[in-house]
Amino acid sequence: MSNPQPNVTAYLATQKKTTNKELAAEWTLIEELYNEKLWNELTIKLVTFVRHESLQDETALLQLYQNFLSTFETKINPYGLIQILEVVVDNIGDKKEAIEFLEKMKDKVKICDEAVWYLQVMQGNLYLSNLNDLNATKKIIEELRDVLEEAGNVTPVHGKYYMLASQYYRRVGKHSDYYRCGLQFLGCSMDEYPRDQWAQQAFFLGLAALLGDGVYNIGELLAHPILESLKGTENEWLMELLKAFNTGDINKFNDMKKIWSKIPDLAAQEVKLRQKISLLCLMEMTFKRSAIERAISFTDIAQETKLPAKEVELLIMKALALDLVRGEIDQVAGVVNMSWVQPRVLNRSQIVGMASTLDTWMGAITNMEKLMENRAAEILTN
Amino acid sequence: MDTYLFDGGRITKMEVDYEPACNEKIPLAKELAKKNPDAFHEAIEMMLQLEKQTRLGADMVSCSRVLVAICQICFDASNWNALNEYVSLLVRRRSQLKQAVVKMIQECVTYVDKTPDKETKLKLIDTLRSVTEGKIYVEIERARLTKILADIKEADGDVAGAATVMEELQVETYGSMDKREKVELILEQMRLCLLKEDYVSTQIIAKKISIKFFDDPAQHDLKLKFYYLMIQLNRDTSFLNTSRHYQAIAEPPRKKTGLTPVDSAASTDEQKKKDDDKKKKEEDDKDKKPEVATEAEVEIELTEEQKKELTEKLVCAVLYCVLAPFDNEQSDMMAHLSKNKKLEEVPAYKEILRLFMSKELINFDTFNADFGLVLAENEMFKDSTKHGKKCITELKDRLIEHNIRIIAMYYSRLHLARMSELLNLPTSRCEEYLSKLANTDTIRVKIDRPAGIIYFTQKKSASDILNNWATDVNQLMSLVNKTCHLINKEECVYSVMCAVED
Numbered sequence: 070m071s072n073p074q075p076n077v078t079a080y081l082a083t084q085k086k087t088t089n090k091e092l093a094a095e096w097t098l099i100e101e102l103y104n105e106k107l108w109n110e111l112t113i114k115l116v117t118f119v120r121h122e123s124l125q126d127e128t129a130l131l132q133l134y135q136n137f138l139s140t141f142e143t144k145i146n147p148y149g150l151i152q153i154l155e156v157v158v159d160n161i162g163d164k165k166e167a168i169e170f171l172e173k174m175k176d177k178v179k180i181c182d183e184a185v186w187y188l189q190v191m192q193g194n195l196y197l198s199n200l201n202d203l204n205a206t207k208k209i210i211e212e213l214r215d216v217l218e219e220a221g222n223v224t225p226v227h228g229k230y231y232m233l234a235s236q237y238y239r240r241v242g243k244h245s246d247y248y249r250c251g252l253q254f255l256g257c258s259m260d261e262y263p264r265d266q267w268a269q270q271a272f273f274l275g276l277a278a279l280l281g282d283g284v285y286n287i288g289e290l291l292a293h294p295i296l297e298s299l300k301g302t303e304n305e306w307l308m309e310l311l312k313a314f315n316t317g318d319i320n321k322f323n324d325m326k327k328i329w330s331k332i333p334d335l336a337a338q339e340v341k342l343r344q345k346i347s348l349l350c351l352m353e354m355t356f357k358r359s360a361i362e363r364a365i366s367f368t369d370i371a372q373e374t375k376l377p378a379k380e381v382e383l384l385i386m387k388a389l390a391l392d393l394v395r396g397e398i399d400q401v402a403g404v405v406n407m408s409w410v411q412p413r414v415l416n417r418s419q420i421v422g423m424a425s426t427l428d429t430w431m432g433a434i435t436n437m438e439k440l441m442e443n444r445a446a447e448i449l450t451n
Numbered sequence: 452m453d454t455y456l457f458d459g460g461r462i463t464k465m466e467v468d469y470e471p472a473c474n475e476k477i478p479l480a481k482e483l484a485k486k487n488p489d490a491f492h493e494a495i496e497m498m499l500q501l502e503k504q505t506r507l508g509a510d511m512v513s514c515s516r517v518l519v520a521i522c523q524i525c526f527d528a529s530n531w532n533a534l535n536e537y538v539s540l541l542v543r544r545r546s547q548l549k550q551a552v553v554k555m556i557q558e559c560v561t562y563v564d565k566t567p568d569k570e571t572k573l574k575l576i577d578t579l580r581s582v583t584e585g586k587i588y589v590e591i592e593r594a595r596l597t598k599i600l601a602d603i604k605e606a607d608g609d610v611a612g613a614a615t616v617m618e619e620l621q622v623e624t625y626g627s628m629d630k631r632e633k634v635e636l637i638l639e640q641m642r643l644c645l646l647k648e649d650y651v652s653t654q655i656i657a658k659k660i661s662i663k664f665f666d667d668p669a670q671h672d673l674k675l676k677f678y679y680l681m682i683q684l685n686r687d688t689s690f691l692n693t694s695r696h697y698q699a700i701a702e703p704p705r706k707k708t709g710l711t712p713v714d715s716a717a718s719t720d721e722q723k724k725k726d727d728d729k730k731k732k733e734e735d736d737k738d739k740k741p742e743v744a745t746e747a748e749v750e751i752e753l754t755e756e757q758k759k760e761l762t763e764k765l766v767c768a769v770l771y772c773v774l775a776p777f778d779n780e781q782s783d784m785m786a787h788l789s790k791n792k793k794l795e796e797v798p799a800y801k802e803i804l805r806l807f808m809s810k811e812l813i814n815f816d817t818f819n820a821d822f823g824l825v826l827a828e829n830e831m832f833k834d835s836t837k838h839g840k841k842c843i844t845e846l847k848d849r850l851i852e853h854n855i856r857i858i859a860m861y862y863s864r865l866h867l868a869r870m871s872e873l874l875n876l877p878t879s880r881c882e883e884y885l886s887k888l889a890n891t892d893t894i895r896v897k898i899d900r901p902a903g904i905i906y907f908t909q910k911k912s913a914s915d916i917l918n919n920w921a922t923d924v925n926q927l928m929s930l931v932n933k934t935c936h937l938i939n940k941e942e943c944v945y946s947v948m949c950a951v952e953d
Contacts, residue, residue, distance in 0.1 A: 382873075383812070385861075386811065386812065386857070386861050387811065389810070389860075389861050390809060390810040390811045390857075397861070397862065397863040398861050398862045398863065398865070399862070399863050399864055400862060400864065400865035400866060400869055401864050401865060401866060401904055
């Protein structure tokens with residue numbers, strides 16, 4: 070029992086002798102908290118203190134852990150411990166050692182799920198950014214996915230997880246997953262995201278929205294403030310292109326070809342892009358139709374989507390297969406009867422359209438009600 | 452001192468202890484026969500006298516020793532005819548003790564592999580099989596002899612004979628035989644029936660094996676053998692079952708748990724004790740289930756070669772599943788297979804599975820261009836084999852049927868000419884496939900031949916239409932109510948925030 074005590078005392082005494090007065094005062098405060106066993110306050114203090122610029126060194130941080138922190142690590146909040154160790158790990162030069170270090174910490178914090186998740190996210194970040202081990206990263210992401218989805222509430226770890234996952238999917242070129250994880254990240258912890266990276270992130274998300282399979286809900290991205298960061302930059306055209314996709318505006322898409330075909334990924338995927346905007350155009354047509362005009366003729370679709378007549382049916386079948394719309398095709402009559410369109414995040418004008426539809430419906434009901442009132446007299450009389 | 456024997460349900464009292472006599476006379480007789488071949492009969496006679504005494508005196512141990520000694524004397528003298536004669540003779544003696552017979556038969560079984568020629572071997576086997584017929588206490592020995600006989604017949608080219616001999620055995624009823632040996636013999640029965648192309652018998656025999664037996668990791672080799680036989684059986688009759696068998700094979704072997712099956716030829720009493728122990732084990736297993744489950748899930752580290760082979764089996768499972776005719780079960784199996792992560796190692800086959808699961812038309816030319824080479828390399832689609840040709844034909848049929856199902860799902864009516872165009876088939880063939888699918892009730896279709904129009908929609912009754920309308924309105928009103936509720940909630944929150952700020 071007397072063995073660890075002198076180490077801590079000696080370590081703290083040594084640290085207080087630093088020439089930096091401000092730092093010395095910090096160490097004095099830390100010593101007081103330690104001596105009085107105020108673990109929670111000590112944790113809060115250390116979370117910020119450990120980020121002090123003069124401490125950003127592998128040796129210093131490891132000594133801090135080994136000589137000081139390890140003596141009471143089981144007494145403090147595990148999540149706080151992980152937050153402190155995040156800085157320690159960042160400064161370890163050999164990243165494999167860093168991962169092993171984190172693995173050892175797992176046992177010590179396993180009573181707190183959040184801490185374990187956070188620790189795994191940190192490992193994933195190391196694999197992805199430093200060791201370039203995609204398989205290990207993928208394994209961690211898949212392990213955590215189910216766990217985090219089942220967690221009852223959104224924790225700070227969720228944002229970090231989605232950031233890790235989105236970076237991984239961008240690296241391996243999976244646009245759909247990147248888009249989804251990216252949006253979930255923005256939904257979780259947008260506040261902590263540095264503003265100077267908004268534009269780049271918006272650009273990448275925009276490209277992923279265009280290139281991703283199965284991504285037909287662009288309204289959510291368009292409604293998010295991050296996209297405004299593209300205004301005034303050389304990539305402002307991407308905003309316009311995304312709006313064109315959202316409304317299925319093929320003319321605009323064609324007009325902007327000179328601009329977007331400069332991006333190699335977009336140029337290579339022109340066929341897919343064209344198919345996607347055609348599908349979105351079909352969705353928009355279906356959405357705008359009034360309830361009493363459910364039949365859309367092949368001719369109209371061909372006009373709006375700029376497709377040859379033969380390919381209209383294939384487009385409709387594609388939309389039906391993806392469950393973007395529901396309906397039946399009557400090839401003999403040359404029409405398709407649409408009964409449903411997939412719910413999407415709408416912009417203001419689209420909402421106005423929907424509101425007017427409801428108003429029309431209410432008007433129709435009111436008329437029917439009056440008609441019933443008038444006719445009821447005859448029924449009552451007879 | 453009184454000693455009681457439980458000899459096959461009868462209580463017999465040993466009357467005289469002949470152990471000293473045996474100790475004296477058995478070595479004497481053996482020595483006599485060895486030294487002087489002419490004294491063979493004299494030695495046997497001496498043994499027969501002693502045997503009579505021990506049998507009538509109900510001294511089981513001594514009687515066993517005498518019977519074994521007689522066999523040994525015949526064997527040492529290489530007098531196979533005498534051996535056969537005396538075995539038949541001794542088994543039928545009055546009040547012959549069962550345990551003594553067991554010991555004698557077991558001794559003789561060891562001689563089967565030491566016979567000088569095949570004719571002698573066959574004679575000995577026939578003798579032993581005839582004397583053991585109908586005797587429960589030597590059923591195990593009889594089964595083993597029968598297997599040896601079947602092997603000999605098969606080697607002679609008489610597969611039908613071998614199968615017939617093996618089919619006589621009812622090993623599934625043997626209470627004293629170890630389970631693993633039972634399964635081995637049943638697998639042998641299946642194999643021989645398959646060789647003579649008796650598929651009905653094979654199917655019947657296959658049902659005697661409980662699949663749960665293979666849950667034990669120690670029985671993995673038998674599991675593979677079983678499923679390979681089942682694949683042979685079902686390959687030309689049921690693609691769905693074949694796929695199921697391949698899935699079982701594609702499952703990697705698991706690490707062996709601490710439980711090791713104990714080989715023991717147990718008597719009835721011992722069998723009862725064994726059952727009691729099993730019950731206790733099961734009760735213990737319930738308590739320790741999580742641990743056992745954890746252990747069982749640990750997979751053995753596989754070599755690269757083994758992994759590759761398992762992947763190949765998985766590929767076969769996918770392909771046979773795709774080839775199976777469409778129904779609920781096949782659909783479920785495809786969905787189940789698509790979740791297998793090992794498929795990511797063979798992206799081409801994963802894509803094939805996805806195409807058949809999707810609700811989009813599959814263009815045959817595109818399909819052939821994308822996957823033709825990959826499939827051509829697969830054993831299943833070899834043009835040179837009968838099975839391969841069948842698989843190719845079935846694959847084309849499945850693709851067409853898939854497309855027709857998709858069209859039926861999306862279209863209410865269309866021209867036959869247009870369907871012919873979409874399917875890339877002549878109109879007459881279109882009608883053929885439509886009729887076939889309509890017969891199997893996969894789709895509902897009517898054809899107006901003079902007008903060349905196909906109708907896919909069923910006529911709905913007025914009440915159905917009204918019910919659908921009511922349901923839709925109900926859903927819509929629910930959505931509207933929910934929207935209003937959410938809007939009101941936001942308004943309340945907003946007004947509260949304003950009040951706080953003020």
